[in-house]
Amino acid sequence: MNPPKSPFRRLAAIAAGALIGLAGVGAVASPASAHHPEPSGTYCLASDGQVTVTWKVSNSENIDATITKLVSTVPTEFSGGDLAKDATLPAKGEGVLTSTQSHRFAERQPKIELTVEARWERPNRIVTEERTVAATPAGTCAAEPTPSPSSPTPTATPTASPTPSPTTVSPSPSQPPTQSPTPTPTATTPPAEPVGTVESTCDKLTFTIENPADGETVVLTLTPNKGEAKTLTVKPGETGSVSFDATKGLIVTPAAEGLDDTTPIAWEQPADCDKDEPALPLTGAATGGIIVGAVALLAAGAVLFVMARRRRVRFTA
Structure with missing residues (x-):
C-alpha cells in the first residue's frame, strides 16, 4: 500500500x-577576522618612587607576525626580555613577548601606556594594526635584599669617662615643624584610544578606525599621492573605514588632530596577486x-x- x-x-x-x-x-x-596584537602591562611602585613596568604582547592569529612599532610613555629602554621592534610575534598559543622598564619620575607620574603595531602577511592580504594599552597597578615593589658586610665589625676599645661638668638647664627650644612626607606618584586613568587597521588586498588599500564608546570623535583625513583626499569621521562606539583603489605606487598620508604619527602608508601587493599585471580597480x-x-x-x-x-x-x- x-x-x-x-x-x-x-x-x-x-x-x-x-x-x-x-x-x-x-x-x-x-567578513575576514580582525588581526590584532594583544598587549598588557602591570607596574609596581617602590618607596623611593621607582616605577617598574612589565609588558607582555601576544598574538590573536594562528600565524606569526612582526612587531613594526613599539612606543612607551616610560622614557627608558626596554630590558630583560624579547619584546622589541622588528621582533617576531609568535602565533596564538605559541608564546608571548615580554620586557620590562624602570624609571623614577621626578614629579607626578604620567599615564603608563604602550603602543604596539604588528604586521601579518597572508597570501591574499597584508594587515597592519596598532593597539595602545595602559598598564595597571600591581602594588608595591619588593624591597631589594640588603648586602651583608664582608668583614666583622671591630670591637670598640673602652675609653676613660670624662670628668662630669656642671650642667646648666637651658630653656627647651620650640619643637620644629613636622616635615610632610614626599607624595607617592599616582597613576591617572588614561582615556580610551581608537584602534587603527590598514589592510592591503589585491585591489584595495583600506583604512579602518574602531572608536571605543568612551572615546572622542575621530576625524581622519587621508590624502593619496594620486587622486582626491578622503575624510573618515568615526563617532564614539562606532567603526568606519575608507578604501582606495589599489595601483602600483599608491601612497596615502594620514592626518588628524592629535595624531603624532603621520608617516605615509604605501599599498603593498599580497603574494597571491598577479605580479605581471598591475591591480585594476573593480567597477562592480x-x-x-x-x-x-x-x-x-x-x-x-x-x-x-x-x-x-x-x-x-x-x-x-
Missing part, C-alpha cells in the same frame, strides 16, 4: 534546500561567485525535494 502523503514532507524538503543555499551564501560572503560588486554558489546549492535542495516526492516501491500479490 502507499503511505499517505504528508504535506509537511514537501515543506521540509523546500526548507532544507533553502537552508543549504543560504548557508553557502553566508560562508562565501562572511564582487557578487558573481556568491550567486553561482548559492544557485548550485539551491539546485541541490531542489533535487532533494524531487527525491522526497518519489513513490515508495509497492509489492502486489
Whole structure:
C-alpha cells in the first residue's frame, strides 16, 4: 500500500534546500577576522618612587607576525626580555613577548601606556594594526635584599669617662615643624584610544578606525599621492573605514588632530596577486561567485525535494 502523503514532507524538503543555499551564501560572503596584537602591562611602585613596568604582547592569529612599532610613555629602554621592534610575534598559543622598564619620575607620574603595531602577511592580504594599552597597578615593589658586610665589625676599645661638668638647664627650644612626607606618584586613568587597521588586498588599500564608546570623535583625513583626499569621521562606539583603489605606487598620508604619527602608508601587493599585471580597480560588486554558489546549492535542495516526492516501491500479490 502507499503511505499517505504528508504535506509537511514537501515543506521540509523546500526548507532544507533553502537552508543549504543560504548557508553557502553566508560562508562565501562572511567578513575576514580582525588581526590584532594583544598587549598588557602591570607596574609596581617602590618607596623611593621607582616605577617598574612589565609588558607582555601576544598574538590573536594562528600565524606569526612582526612587531613594526613599539612606543612607551616610560622614557627608558626596554630590558630583560624579547619584546622589541622588528621582533617576531609568535602565533596564538605559541608564546608571548615580554620586557620590562624602570624609571623614577621626578614629579607626578604620567599615564603608563604602550603602543604596539604588528604586521601579518597572508597570501591574499597584508594587515597592519596598532593597539595602545595602559598598564595597571600591581602594588608595591619588593624591597631589594640588603648586602651583608664582608668583614666583622671591630670591637670598640673602652675609653676613660670624662670628668662630669656642671650642667646648666637651658630653656627647651620650640619643637620644629613636622616635615610632610614626599607624595607617592599616582597613576591617572588614561582615556580610551581608537584602534587603527590598514589592510592591503589585491585591489584595495583600506583604512579602518574602531572608536571605543568612551572615546572622542575621530576625524581622519587621508590624502593619496594620486587622486582626491578622503575624510573618515568615526563617532564614539562606532567603526568606519575608507578604501582606495589599489595601483602600483599608491601612497596615502594620514592626518588628524592629535595624531603624532603621520608617516605615509604605501599599498603593498599580497603574494597571491598577479605580479605581471598591475591591480585594476573593480567597477562592480564582487557578487558573481556568491550567486553561482548559492544557485548550485539551491539546485541541490531542489533535487532533494524531487527525491522526497518519489513513490515508495509497492509489492502486489
